[in-house]
Amino acid sequence: MRNFRCYQQVDFDLPPGVNVFVGPNASGKTSLVEAVLVLATTKSPRTHHDRELVRWGATWGASSGEFYCDGDALASISVMVQGPAEQAQASDAALPSVLTTPKRIELNGSVCDSVLDVVGQAPAVLFSPDDLQLIKGGPKVRRRFLNTAISQLMPRYLDDLLRYRQALRQRNELLKQMQAAQATGQDLAPWTSQLVQVGARISTDREQFIAAVKQQATGLHATLSGQSERLSLRYESVLAGGEDPEQRAAMFREALERHHEQEAHRGVTVVGPHRDEMVIEVDGYDARQFASQGQQRTAALSLKLAEALVMQQRRGESPVLLLDDCLSELDPQRARHVLAVAEQFEQALITSAGIDQVLRESDHSAWFEIADGHIGQQ
Numbered sequence: 051m052r053n054f055r056c057y058q059q060v061d062f063d064l065p066p067g068v069n070v071f072v073g074p075n076a077s078g079k080t081s082l083v084e085a086v087l088v089l090a091t092t093k094s095p096r097t098h099h100d101r102e103l104v105r106w107g108a109t110w111g112a113s114s115g116e117f118y119c120d121g122d123a124l125a126s127i128s129v130m131v132q133g134p135a136e137q138a139q140a141s142d143a144a145l146p147s148v149l150t151t152p153k154r155i156e157l158n159g160s161v162c163d164s165v166l167d168v169v170g171q172a173p174a175v176l177f178s179p180d181d182l183q184l185i186k187g188g189p190k191v192r193r194r195f196l197n198t199a200i201s202q203l204m205p206r207y208l209d210d211l212l213r214y215r216q217a218l219r220q221r222n223e224l225l226k227q228m229q230a231a232q233a234t235g236q237d238l239a240p241w242t243s244q245l246v247q248v249g250a251r252i253s254t255d256r257e258q259f260i261a262a263v264k265q266q267a268t269g270l271h272a273t274l275s276g277q278s279e280r281l282s283l284r285y286e287s288v289l290a291g292g293e294d295p296e297q298r299a300a301m302f303r304e305a306l307e308r309h310h311e312q313e314a315h316r317g318v319t320v321v322g323p324h325r326d327e328m329v330i331e332v333d334g335y336d337a338r339q340f341a342s343q344g345q346q347r348t349a350a351l352s353l354k355l356a357e358a359l360v361m362q363q364r365r366g367e368s369p370v371l372l373l374d375d376c377l378s379e380l381d382p383q384r385a386r387h388v389l390a391v392a393e394q395f396e397q398a399l400i401t402s403a404g405i406d407q408v409l410r411e412s413d414h415s416a417w418f419e420i421a422d423g424h425i426g427q428q
């Protein structure tokens with residue numbers, strides 16, 4: 051890390067297995083796992099504004115990492131970003147000559163023009179306390195979960211998603227223009243075709259992914275809750291249940307026709323995968339409305355661990371599992387269970403603010419202490 055959040059300059063090696071990071075509040079634990087996730091997904095889970103990642107007072111910042119699988123080099127990734135303009139003005143430090151754009155991504159030493167080239171090269175899955183929003187938040191949070199996870203599984207999905215968003219934007223713009231009689235149904239047709247075709251594939255991928263995650267998450271949640279609760283997931287969409295992408299495309303087209311009056315009136319596309327939902331139930335009741343705080347936390351953790359297990363299964367190689375500050379809320383038995391799952395991955399990074407007894411007793415490979423943006427191995 052270089053000028054990344056609270057870190058000025060930190061270099062270190064992480065062995066395979068469970069790596070534990072212990073440090074007080076505000077010492078840099080979340081920033082560390084964030085730096086790894088930025089390499090895996092090119093984006094921060096905490097902010098949409100990359101410049102916020104740059105250490106206060108610095109003109110630029112970077113996270114770089116070399117990833118290995120079974121000891122073989124897998125990928126070397128570097129993400130450099132420019133800091134806020136006012137920081138650049140106030141500082142004498144020049145930008146590195148290569149950083150001519152707000153963000154520069156390198157894969158194996160070559161600059162990447164598209165995130166498609168990087169996402170999925172070195173996959174990682176993060177669970178943090180913010181993931182409670184997966185259960186408590188609106189459908190958008192759960193669509194984001196699906197998008198991030200499936201994009202890392204297959205680059206084609208991310209490509210489809212970008213195309214879908216483009217078609218949706220164009221289509222909505224035309225619907226608005228049609229209200230003012232500045233465009234016709236004929237202008238709309240090509241965008242409808244793209245939306246339908248790509249949307250059908252996205253929907254197929256989502257439904258399959260949810261089925262796979264459900265299988266893992268149900269088992270995990272049962273174990274974590276001492277077999278007393280049953281977690282279930284359901285894909286809710288106008289395209290749900292379609293047999294293949296062709297049938298889904300036909301369903302989508304039909305739904306658009308059915309809602310045409312409404313979309314013409316409102317000037318936006320009112321049906322489609324951009325309105326999809328993943329319903330999460332505990333013991334048959336919607337977890338968002340009815341689950342207790344503890345049940346919601348267990349459900350979110352089960353979902354994230356399941357995502358990582360599905361990724362491991364489908365890709366045949368293990369994602370890096372990042373568990374940020376998730377053990378202190380659990381009783382010792384549940385915490386031990388989470389650690390046992392973490393040990394199934396080739397590498398896991400686990401942070402904690404307290405020095406939990408359970409962590410001390412765990413089968414970890416390395417133990418680090420973090421203080422004020424410094425990381426020391428014990």
Ligand SMILES: Nc1ncnc2c1ncn2[C@@H]1O[C@H](COP(=O)(O)OP(=O)(O)OP(=O)(O)O)[C@@H](O)[C@H]1O
Nearest residue numbers: 055056075076077078079080081102103104105106
């Ligand atoms: N761009 C930045 N530049 C410098 N410092 C930052 C930046 N962004 C956040 N910080 C600070 O970095 C420190 C570490 O934050 P971080 O979220 O990593 O802490 P943490 O160890 O996860 O704490 P907690 O246990 O409370 O979750 C905080 O003091 C935070 O205010």
Ligand SMILES: [Mg+2]
Nearest residue numbers: 079080081375
């Ligand atoms: Mg934190």
